[in-house]
Amino acid sequence: EKRVQLRKKILEPPTPVPDGVQVDILRFNSDGEEISRKQVNSYPGLMVLCRGSKGNRIEIEESEFPMTLKLIFSEGDNHFVSVGAPLLISQNTIHIFAILRRDGARLTVGRGLQGAKVTATLVGGQITIGENCLLSLGPVGVDIRNSDLHSILDAKSRDVLNKTRDVDIGGHVWLADGVSILKGAQIAEDCVVAARAVVTGSSRSTPHSLL
Secondary structure: OHHHHHHHHHOOOOOOOOOOEEEEEEEEOOOOOEEEEEEEOOOOOEEEEEOOOOOEEEEEEOOOOOEEEEEEEOOOOOOEEEEOOOOOOOOOOEEEEEEEEOOOOEEEEOOOOEEOEEEEEEEOOEEEEOOOOEEOOOOOOEEEEOOOOOOOEOOOOOOEOOOOOOEEEOOOOEEOOOOEEOOOOEEOOOOEEOOOOEEOOOOEOOOOOEO
């Protein structure tokens, strides 16, 4: 009961889900099997801006813990966001801010997320955060992107040379304050990424590593 009261106190009043977006609230049993799914027109802590985009879906695992999820579908259609139930540390709130561009961008956040002030920017492609991760709630937070956010074109063909590359963060990973995860990064499970570190697409970690 205290957790429910805390959740209501921390979160801003829910705002209506805009056209072009479907939101489903999911429940699972102890074996991880889905037992219910309910489409809603609003949800506490969820704020969505949709700039003409359509065919977008958001799936949120029902939780008693507070979470702020701010999403901008700025370009393209058929984006997908999935967020598992977080864990609460002290009286902090999970803060996730994501911008999705181009068609079919996919952001997946596993259950058990702790701490967490994260900004994710996707230009198509995917960003995946595994289960039971700890993302810093420090003053800077964590920045994750799967694109350079600008294009470099071949002078003759005009083909894009710096294409989007997926980001995969394994389970039970700790990202400290000020960490930047760039396109193509692959972080194995049970790793720690030190404060202010920059993890690039050329980085390849093994489990239980310090980056």
